[in-house]
Amino acid sequence: METEEDDLNNNNLDLDLDHDLLSFSTTSRRRPICPNCSRPSPVCLCHALPAQPIPTTTQIIVLHHPHEVQHKLSTTPILTKCLSNATAVVGRRLRHGLSPLLDQSPPAIYLFPSTPNSSPAITLSQLRHRRPPSVLIAFDATWKHAREMVRASEDFLWGFAQRVCLEVDESVKGGTIFDSELILRKEPFGGCVTTMEAVARTLGVIEPNGPDIEDRLVGLLREMVRLQAGYLRPVMPRPKLVKKKGKGEKVVVVEEDERESS
Ligand SMILES: [Zn+2]
Numbered sequence: 001m002e003t004e005e006d007d008l009n010n011n012n013l014d015l016d017l018d019h020d021l022l023s024f025s026t027t028s029r030r031r032p033i034c035p036n037c038s039r040p041s042p043v044c045l046c047h048a049l050p051a052q053p054i055p056t057t058t059q060i061i062v063l064h065h066p067h068e069v070q071h072k073l074s075t076t077p078i079l080t081k082c083l084s085n086a087t088a089v090v091g092r093r094l095r096h097g098l099s100p101l102l103d104q105s106p107p108a109i110y111l112f113p114s115t116p117n118s119s120p121a122i123t124l125s126q127l128r129h130r131r132p133p134s135v136l137i138a139f140d141a142t143w144k145h146a147r148e149m150v151r152a153s154e155d156f157l158w159g160f161a162q163r164v165c166l167e168v169d170e171s172v173k174g175g176t177i178f179d180s181e182l183i184l185r186k187e188p189f190g191g192c193v194t195t196m197e198a199v200a201r202t203l204g205v206i207e208p209n210g211p212d213i214e215d216r217l218v219g220l221l222r223e224m225v226r227l228q229a230g231y232l233r234p235v236m237p238r239p240k241l242v243k244k245k246g247k248g249e250k251v252v253v254v255e256e257d258e259r260e261s262s
Contacts, residue, residue, distance in 0.1 A: 034046060037049060037077075037078065037081065038077050039072065039077075039078075040072060042227075042231070043072075043224075043227040043228055043230075043231065045078060045220070045223065045224055045227070048219075048220050048223040048224075049078075049081060049082060049220070050082055050216065052084075053081065053082060053083055053084035054082055054083050054084065054213055054216060054217075055084045055085070056083055056084065056085045056086075056203060056207055056213065057132070057134075057207060057208065058085065058132065058133065058134065058135065058136050058203065058206060058207060059085045059086075059087075059101060059106075059134060059135045059136070060079070060083055060085055060086040060087070060135075060136045060137075060138070060199060060203075061086075061087050061088075061089060061099055061101065061102065061135060061136070061137050061138075062076045062079065062080070062086065062087070062088045062089070062137075062138045062139070062140050062195060062199075063089055063090075063091055063093075063094055063137065063138070063139050063140070063149060063153070064076050064088045064089065064090050064091075064140045064141075065090075065091075065092060065139075065140065065141035065142075065145045065146070065149065066090055066091070066092070067141070067142075067145065068140055068141050068142070068145075069090055073228065074140060074195075075140070075194045075195050075196030075197075075221065075224070076088050076140045076195055076196075078196065078220065078224065079195065079196050079199060079217075082216075082217060082220060083217075086199075087099075088140075092145075092148070092149055092152065093149055093152035093153045093156070094137070094149075094153035094156050094157060095153070095156050096156065101135060102135070102137075102156075105159065105160035106133075106134045106135045106160065107131070107133045107134050107135070107160065108133050108134070108135035108136070108137055108157070108160055108161035108162070109127065109133045109135075109136055109137065109161060109162050109163070109164045109202070110136075110137035110138070110139070110150070110153075110157060110161050110162075110163055110164070111136070111137070111138045111139070111163075111164055111165070111166065111198045111199070111202060112139060112146065112147075112150045112163060112165065113165045113166070114163070114165045115147065120163070121162075121163040121164060121165045122162060122163070122164055122165075123164070123165060123166075124164060124165075124166055124201060124202060124205050127164055127202070127205055127206065128205050132206040132207075133162070133206065135161075136199065136202055136203070136206070137157075137161060138195050138198055138199050139195070140195040164202065166193065166198055166201055166202075194221065196217060196220075196221050197217075197218065197221055199217070200213070200214045200217035200218050200221070201214060203217070
């Protein structure tokens with residue numbers, strides 16, 4: 001809901017843009033928000049959203065970590081606007097009572113990279129040769145939180161949902177918005193993708209009209225990244241002090257700056 005103050009800020013948008021370029025990473029209460037796409041007005045995506053939500057035979061459920069709900073780089077709000085059968089559920093784990101659909105234990109898959117000691121996962125290429133699931137589950141959080149959410153949800157998912165991993169290459173360092181047109185935030189290693197891209201890639205495989213749906217979602221993500229990239233400034237690696245093992249001496253290592261624009 002926009003307030004009168006927001007309206008005034010809308011009028012001042014041009015004057016504020018330079019300031020916003022410098023302060024995009026800080027939370028500004030005055031920053032106008034588009035009431036339709038819920039994104040800051042300078043990066044409004046309405047022009048790129050489909051006129052009608054795209055229908056799918058698959059039901060898509062995104063478990064959205066509570067810390068991420070307000071994050072402006074989250075792709076989940078856009079995803080639920082674009083797909084007629086996508087729903088976001090806020091929480092830290094999937095359990096009975098959270099989603100009436102999941103309570104029925106439908107044939108489902110959930111997207112997360114294979115991790116040591118995790119339940120067996122199949123790849124997208126393997127999924128192509130199986131009967132399509134009726135429900136696709138994704139997790140939207142930082143990687144650390146998502147790993148915890150998956151671990152905490154697996155008891156509930158056991159028996160009806162299969163873990164599916166997009167082919168992730170851990171030997172390749174993760175990219176950032178600066179070196180890929182589809183990555184919004186720093187990813188831990190190569191092949192890690194946003195929730196939206198993971199869902200798009202999977203629908204591309206399991207939907208009858210998959211390639212078209214995938215193209216439309218990826219195109220939208222590309223536009224979202226293009227707009228966002230205009231508000232990011234490259235950050236230099238920053239030195240981080242760590243203790244040298246055993247001697248208590250300090251050595252300097254360089255750590256990639258994980259600050260994000262939000
Ligand atoms: Zn908008």
